[in-house]
Amino acid sequence: MAQKNYDAQVDSLMQLMTLEEKVGQMNQYNGFYDVTGPAPTGGNAAVKYEHLRKGWVGAMLSVRGVEEVHKLQKLVVEESRLGIPLLFGFDVIHGYKTLSPIPLAEAASWDLKAIEQSASIAANEASAVGLNWTFAPMVDISRDARWGRVMEGAGEDPYLGSKIATARVRGFQGSDLSAPNTIAATAKHFAAYGFVEGGIEYGIVDIGTHTLYNQVLPPFQAAVDADVKSVMNGFNLLNGVPVTGNAFLQREMLKGKMNFQGFVVSDWASTQEMVAHGFAADEKDAALKASIAGSDMEMESGTYVAHLAALVREGKVDEAVIDEAVRRILKVKFELGLFEDPYRYCDLEREKERIYHADHQAGVRDMARRSMVLLKNEGELLPLGKKQKNILVVGAMAKDKNSPLGSWRIASDDNSAVSVWEGLSAQNPYLKYIKGPEYFDPEVAFVQEVKVNEDDLSGLEEAVAAAKEADVVVLVAGEHGFQSGEARSRAEIGLPGIQPQLIRALHKANSNMVLLLFNGRPLTLSWEAENIPAILECWQPGSQAGNAVADVVFGDYNPAGKLPMTFPRNLGQVPIYYNQYNGSRPDPQPIVFWSHYMDSEKSPLFPFGYGLSYSEFAYSDLKVDASNPKAVQVEVVLENKGKRAGEEVAQLYVRDLVANQVRPIKELKGFEKVYLQAGASVLLRFTLTGRELGYFDHQYKWVVEPGEFEVMVGGNSVNVLKERFVLD
Numbered sequence: 001m002a003q004k005n006y007d008a009q010v011d012s013l014m015q016l017m018t019l020e021e022k023v024g025q026m027n028q029y030n031g032f033y034d035v036t037g038p039a040p041t042g043g044n045a046a047v048k049y050e051h052l053r054k055g056w057v058g059a060m061l062s063v064r065g066v067e068e069v070h071k072l073q074k075l076v077v078e079e080s081r082l083g084i085p086l087l088f089g090f091d092v093i094h095g096y097k098t099l100s101p102i103p104l105a106e107a108a109s110w111d112l113k114a115i116e117q118s119a120s121i122a123a124n125e126a127s128a129v130g131l132n133w134t135f136a137p138m139v140d141i142s143r144d145a146r147w148g149r150v151m152e153g154a155g156e157d158p159y160l161g162s163k164i165a166t167a168r169v170r171g172f173q174g175s176d177l178s179a180p181n182t183i184a185a186t187a188k189h190f191a192a193y194g195f196v197e198g199g200i201e202y203g204i205v206d207i208g209t210h211t212l213y214n215q216v217l218p219p220f221q222a223a224v225d226a227d228v229k230s231v232m233n234g235f236n237l238l239n240g241v242p243v244t245g246n247a248f249l250q251r252e253m254l255k256g257k258m259n260f261q262g263f264v265v266s267d268w269a270s271t272q273e274m275v276a277h278g279f280a281a282d283e284k285d286a287a288l289k290a291s292i293a294g295s296d297m298e299m300e301s302g303t304y305v306a307h308l309a310a311l312v313r314e315g316k317v318d319e320a321v322i323d324e325a326v327r328r329i330l331k332v333k334f335e336l337g338l339f340e341d342p343y344r345y346c347d348l349e350r351e352k353e354r355i356y357h358a359d360h361q362a363g364v365r366d367m368a369r370r371s372m373v374l375l376k377n378e379g380e381l382l383p384l385g386k387k388q389k390n391i392l393v394v395g396a397m398a399k400d401k402n403s404p405l406g407s408w409r410i411a412s413d414d415n416s417a418v419s420v421w422e423g424l425s426a427q428n429p430y431l432k433y434i435k436g437p438e439y440f441d442p443e444v445a446f447v448q449e450v451k452v453n454e455d456d457l458s459g460l461e462e463a464v465a466a467a468k469e470a471d472v473v474v475l476v477a478g479e480h481g482f483q484s485g486e487a488r489s490r491a492e493i494g495l496p497g498i499q500p501q502l503i504r505a506l507h508k509a510n511s512n513m514v515l516l517l518f519n520g521r522p523l524t525l526s527w528e529a530e531n532i533p534a535i536l537e538c539w540q541p542g543s544q545a546g547n548a549v550a551d552v553v554f555g556d557y558n559p560a561g562k563l564p565m566t567f568p569r570n571l572g573q574v575p576i577y578y579n580q581y582n583g584s585r586p587d588p589q590p591i592v593f594w595s596h597y598m599d600s601e602k603s604p605l606f607p608f609g610y611g612l613s614y615s616e617f618a619y620s621d622l623k624v625d626a627s628n629p630k631a632v633q634v635e636v637v638l639e640n641k642g643k644r645a646g647e648e649v650a651q652l653y654v655r656d657l658v659a660n661q662v663r664p665i666k667e668l669k670g671f672e673k674v675y676l677q678a679g680a681s682v683l684l685r686f687t688l689t690g691r692e693l694g695y696f697d698h699q700y701k702w703v704v705e706p707g708e709f710e711v712m713v714g715g716n717s718v719n720v721l722k723e724r725f726v727l728d
């Protein structure tokens with residue numbers, strides 16, 4: 001649906017506004033408690049209430065629940081001079097109370113319809129509690145599993161990331177932003193936050209235009225093209241300039257070349273934090289630099305409301321900067337329908353009815369099983385039987401109802417997930433359980449570090465003894481849900497604490513093992529991949545965790561997920577990604593002088609795009625027809641050679657063999673998820689146009705260079721059929 005134009009309404013409202021009221025629209029306060037960061041000393045409740053009454057606040061964050069939202073909206077609408085309604089923002093990252101899997105997991109489904117549906121479930125529930133704006137989707141491309149925030153994104157690939165960005169924006173915003181069940185979305189963090197050095201939070205990014213334009217920006221462009229209403233900047237430096245104060249990024253690129261029509265919101269106190277970076281002398285200088293650079297709304301730190309009006313009067317900030325920001329913000333308020341009805345999202349009945357609604361639960365269960373990736377299945381150990389006896393489930397995590405919810409689930413109730421044990425034992429009544437050693441201190445919270453058990457092996461002997469008696473051992477292991485997410489960088493990315501000891505001891509007792517893995521990032525699992533016959537990557541599956549795991553483990557659902565991020569063999573390989581460059585000495589050579597590690601293979605443990613099924617899929621007859629250079633046709637036959645029906649994600653990669661800016665050895669440029677009955681085959685067709693065959697040069701110009709290309713199709717980024725063609 002074409003968005004209605006509100007320019008005239010915005011203009012006439014702005015004529016009534018004082019400078020202070022305009023600046024007020026650019027000010028966002030947190031509710032009256034801290035969530036992800038320290039509330040600055042100026043951010044106390046009394047001051048916030050005073051500012052709300054004066055019309056000096058444009059948006060709140062983390063105020064939620066119909067009653068709370070209604071109260072504040074009423075205060076502003078009835079008591080401030082112009083009664084301009086507030087935006088209410090919140091981190092609805094993978095659901096509000098009903099949680100779908102973490103976003104990285106959803107990306108593993110490669111299922112755009114399901115991902116859109118999942119975002120729309122989240123919007124449905126969030127809008128029912130009074131919220132009208134989410135700080136999602138996070139579209140940061142990242143290649144570094146040490147960075148805890150990889151759980152929030154769609155992985156390492158800009159093509160997949162762009163498709164998912166579009167799906168998520170559509171899911172949140174729907175086709176009518178003013179509908180009571182849709183909310184404004186935010187593409188974040190602009191830009192390049194996923195490239196922080198060493199995976200260390202709040203830090204340093206130094207990348208060239210080649211990577212910025214071809215890896216980092218495309219998912220933002222996809223979100224902008226899907227009409228995302230806001231973009232959040234971030235904490236990081238990019239090439240020496242904090243992104244919040246970066247005019248090149250926000251003005252020249254985002255609002256200029258990328259044609260973004262919504263508004264930019266800062267990250268939590270990222271304006272003020274430019275002082276710590278050494279970019280702004282003080283808070284006033286920070287307000288000046290951020291506003292001039294195009295950061296329209298400030299989150300929480302209050303430097304705009306304190307200093308911007310004075311900066312305008314002193315002639316240091318042009319009033320046009322303020323007007324532009326306010327125009328962008330008001331436009332979104334009109335589009336949300338807030339001027340028509342500021343209480344549009346405040347329906348107590350709907351709130352009661354929507355929270356944890358059965359339809360939402362069914363939706364996230366389906367999303368969760370679509371997200372799981374079968375990494376290994378020797379001797380078809382999986383699926384297990386629902387009547388199979390003598391299966392032993394081991395691991396403290398199996399009965400954990402908290403950890404499977406994952407990170408970024410501020411509103412969801414603690415212990416609200418269906419545990420793995422609950423899910424599995426509901427489908428097979430003969431299962432046995434033994435806990436074994438604790439993995440973590442069970443007292444955990446979002447705002448605290450997880451305390452990992454590094455040395456207490458109590459319970460191990462008992463578990464080993466029970467494993468000896470079992471036919472199959474199912475070990476539930478991985479990271480705690482709060483071990484990934486913001487500020488959860490890890491310098492080692494193996495199984496945490498005592499888990500490697502536990503897994504080795506169990507394996508010695510009984511090697512017929514299934515490993516159910518729960519984690520928010522790629523892990524180093526070389527030993528496990530070599531020794532454990534069956535491994536299912538479950539990620540953090542959300543509210544319906546146990547039921548979704550059981551659907552896959554017992555075969556009601558045939559797994560079809562594919563990794564959206566490379567799994568390294570060891571930490572030294574990080575950052576590792578599939579769309580690498582060839583380098584000047586690529587292949588194994590008889591002497592030492594070639595590109596390799598002396599002490600490790602260079603290849604990944606599990607490559608990007610990888611994932612097995614209970615069926616077996618085969619590719620053949622790859623054909624390319626480049627007679628029309630504007631629409632190169634690619635065909636391939638896909639066959640299900642297994643005994644079960646199943647889904648496969650057919651992936652198409654492209655390489656431009658010679659280019660003025662060297663192209664990666666392969667880049668994903670198409671995929672299709674196909675359902676095939678056992679024994680059935682299908683002819684898949686892909687079309688490659690200039691959009692798939694070109695790249696951005698250093699001037700951000702899209703170039704398509706004629707010459708020889710390679711096209712690759714397969715079920716992951718390594719095992720592919722190849723053909724070449726010449727583009728005239």
Ligand code: BGC
Pocket residue numbers: 035036037061091135188267268486
């Ligand atoms: C995060 C953002 C988030 C914001 C509000 C920050 O710490 O970086 O992604 O939206 O907090 O909670």
